[in-house]
Amino acid sequence: MPTESSATELTAVFARVQSMLLSLEHATTAVHQLAQVAQHLIPSAAGAGVSLIAAQGTRTSTGATDGLVEAADTLQYDLGEGPCLTTWATATPQRINDITDDDRWPEWSAAAARAGIRSMLSVPLMFRDRCLGAMKVYATVVDAFTDHEEQQLCLLAAAAATLLGSAQTRDAPQRLSAALQAGMEDRQTIDRATGMLMEQRATDAEDAHAVLLTASRAQDRPMAEVARQILERHPDPQS
Template sequence: MVDYAAFIDVFADYARTISRRYDVGDVMYRLADQVVEVLPVDGAGVSVADPDGGLQFVSATHEDVVRVEGVQITLGEGPCQDAFRTGASVVSDDLRDDGRWARYRTEARDAGFLAVAGIPMRADEQKIGALDLYRRDAGSWSEEDVATAQTLADMASGYILNAITLNESEELSERLRNALDSRVVIEQAKGILAERHGVPTADAFERLRRHARSTRNRIHDVARQVVEDDLRL
């Protein structure tokens, strides 16, 4: 069931954000968190088109989603890939009974997910990316859930396209490249923290997120401080 109070908060955040300059990678992380607050899902991830027309993963709510999103990009199969290619929503109510995406299905189930959905991010005929939704329990995706997810995906597209109009000298590919670069820095910071504290990368990821939230900083800025300035978390 959609949490409409949280949905309104997402719209308010969107309205505040697009009126100023912002980092695309950072708002994609924030939007992934907001998706889980609005919809009855256990995880979400966002992938965007790269300069070569493929998909690259840029944000996720937690490490299990990071793992499955990465697999989906590597394999080139899954609901996110299909939604991106077709421009239509793609859902699976139960991966145990789904005949699609043989290799992806196994990886997603091993990560604990049984129901998944891919929602296209688009603008007219332009393919922007895709929003992925994950549930640990099997069950049908309601029309309300899919429609709400599409609105959230459209907001993600809006963030990206509006960033272009705020600085017309930058092309879309450059904006998306910045988002991908942000992801690389976050992965580097996760590795540093995991090694430093002897913890799994999932715990390292949460350290980054908690510190970013508590200090009201962007997650990629905190990650860059860990990588470049030896920030101790």
């Protein structure tokens, strides 16, 4: 069953992330490995990375898996525009399905397209209501990322943000463990609700997941909370 496979996959990823913090001295080293995990977890990604932005506005990039990511990030910093900067400024995910047909960041998009990028996904790194930067994946084909990939990257970003934000505190392992456990529980709840909607609406996993995402945004509530409501009361969130 797809939902069980997804839960198993994420469980393995989170276990690896937790061991990073427990065994690596520097959080930035673990973040670099998180970028590699993101690329591995999302097969359509040609590269992944983390953009960190200091409180005073200093922009830096770490955890890039390859030169494609570094080049795309450098373009954003040089031009002062791009999806990762917007993700940091608004604390919201940004997705580009076709970079040649997206006019939100015209200079960056044109330059990135020349570098071979065709689509990308960027999600915020949130720690205690503060956005530390963005985690992102790039692809060399259009329409590489769906709502499913966005949800997966958001969970990884939550772990990375906890890692970065609390690495200097004594309770960092406990904080990360709690965050990962909560993320895993949310993922399982979303997967179960997705399966229920697939049966109720006779649709596939992507459409069912889109129903959850639409309801989450319309109600301004976390997707996991909407999913829990479905499992408890069995309503159709769009009814």
